[in-house]
Amino acid sequence: MTAIQRFRELHKQDDPLLIGNVWNVQSARAYEKEGYKAVATSSSAVAFSLGYEDGENISFDEYFYIIERILKSISIPLSVDLEGGYGKTADEIVLNISRLAKAGVVGINIEDSIIMDGTRKLLSTHDFYEKLNAVILKLKDQDIDIFINVRIDPFLLGVENATEETVGRIKIIEEVGADGIFVPCITQVKDIETVIKTAKLPFSVMCMPELPDFKTLKRLGVKRISSGNFLNGYIYGQLETTLKAIGEAGSFSPVF
Numbered sequence: 001m002t003a004i005q006r007f008r009e010l011h012k013q014d015d016p017l018l019i020g021n022v023w024n025v026q027s028a029r030a031y032e033k034e035g036y037k038a039v040a041t042s043s044s045a046v047a048f049s050l051g052y053e054d055g056e057n058i059s060f061d062e063y064f065y066i067i068e069r070i071l072k073s074i075s076i077p078l079s080v081d082l083e084g085g086y087g088k089t090a091d092e093i094v095l096n097i098s099r100l101a102k103a104g105v106v107g108i109n110i111e112d113s114i115i116m117d118g119t120r121k122l123l124s125t126h127d128f129y130e131k132l133n134a135v136i137l138k139l140k141d142q143d144i145d146i147f148i149n150v151r152i153d154p155f156l157l158g159v160e161n162a163t164e165e166t167v168g169r170i171k172i173i174e175e176v177g178a179d180g181i182f183v184p185c186i187t188q189v190k191d192i193e194t195v196i197k198t199a200k201l202p203f204s205v206m207c208m209p210e211l212p213d214f215k216t217l218k219r220l221g222v223k224r225i226s227s228g229n230f231l232n233g234y235i236y237g238q239l240e241t242t243l244k245a246i247g248e249a250g251s252f253s254p255v256f
Contacts, residue, residue, distance in 0.1 A: 007077045007106040007147055010037055011180060011202035016217055017224045023049050023232055024066065025073040032074045040079035040109070041067065045232035054229075055115035060086040060096055064103075071104050079107035079147065084114045090134035097135075098144055107147030109182060110135070112169060113157065122153060125168060133176040140177075149180035149204060149224075156185040163191050167198050174200055184228065187211045189220065196221045207231075 001009075010017045019038050020031030023045035031039050044054035046066055052058045063086070071078055080100055085093035097108060112128045113120050123131065136148065150173045154162040170181055182204040186192055189212060196203050204224035205211060217225060245254035 002145075003077050003104070004106045004145055004147060007038060007079070008179070010077075011147075011223045013223075014218070016214060016222050018214070019079070019224060019226050021045065021227045021229070021231065022070060025069050027232075028070045028074050028078070032076050036076065038077040038079065038106075039070075039074065040107070040226065041070070041081050042227075042229045042232060043081040043083050044229045048229075048232065055120070056083050056086055064099060067100065067105065068103055077106040078104070079109065079149070080105050082108045082110050084111055085131075085135070090131065090138055093135050094138040094142065094144070097139060097146060098142065101144050101146045105146065107149055107179075109149045109151050111151040111153060113151075113153040120153070120157060122157060122159065125172065128169070129172045129176070132172070132178070136176050136178065147180065148178045149182050150178045151182040151184065153184065155183055155191075162186075163194055166195055170195070170199050170201075180204060180224065182206070182224070182226075184208075189216070192217075192220050192222065 017037060019040050020028070020036045021042040022028040022031060022039045023042055028039050046063060047054050047058045050058060050062060067078070067080055082096065086096050087093040100108065110132070113122050132150065139146070152166050152169045154165040154169070159165055166183055173181055178201065180202045181199055183195060184206040185208055186195065186205060187208050187210040192205070202223035203221065204226060205217065205222055207225070207227040207230045214225065242254055246252055
């Protein structure tokens with residue numbers, strides 16, 4: 001069984017796949033040490049660690065360097081948050097995915113929103129269909145096997161009728177032959193139930209303050225749970241707290 005096949009199987013098990021979101025080798029190794037079955041990059045955490053804002057401000061080459069270092073340092077599967085694809089055309093996006101697949105990446109996340117003039121906006125249903133369909137067809141033509149997890153952002157962006165908008169976009173994702181569906185910021189049980197009832201593909205959610213516990217998510221049929229950028233933010237928040245304590249103590253005693 002290949003790494004990609006194993007990764008696909010992790011989305012079919014009864015217990016949801018708790019995937020670790022990473023931004024460097026150290027974070028990836030920590031998840032592997034604790035027994036996580038797979039990890040995925042957080043594009044925003046990687047960008048922040050290199051001094052960029054989120055939203056494809058980092059170049060793909062810089063991103064790819066970090067990805068390669070992680071791949072060479074762990075033995076568990078790695079998926080990559082590809083945001084909008086790091087390319088303006090399907091050919092550019094597929095070239096990026098091809099590089100990732102050849103390096104050993106097992107999956108990608110690709111979004112139905114883009115950053116325009118500093119603001120995140122949903123692509124129209126038609127434009128998103130055209131983009132995603134073109135990418136998947138070219139991947140098939142080039143015999144590139146990779147798990148395509150599609151992120152749908154109506155809940156993240158707080159659009160009106162987010163549930164109905166999400167359900168409509170799920171139909172597109174299934175029609176073009178993607179592998180999974182990811183809806184960040186969906187937290188209410190009734191919303192998750194409604195969306196999952198219409199979804200034929202493995203369904204993913206993201207860490208949020210009001211997200212139900214893992215047992216409830218399993219009962220609802222969720223197959224993958226991610227932490228997004230939140231653990232990165234938590235860890236560096238703790239660092240700031242510790243640095244303040246060091247200053248107040250006048251020694252390094254708070255570290256020990």
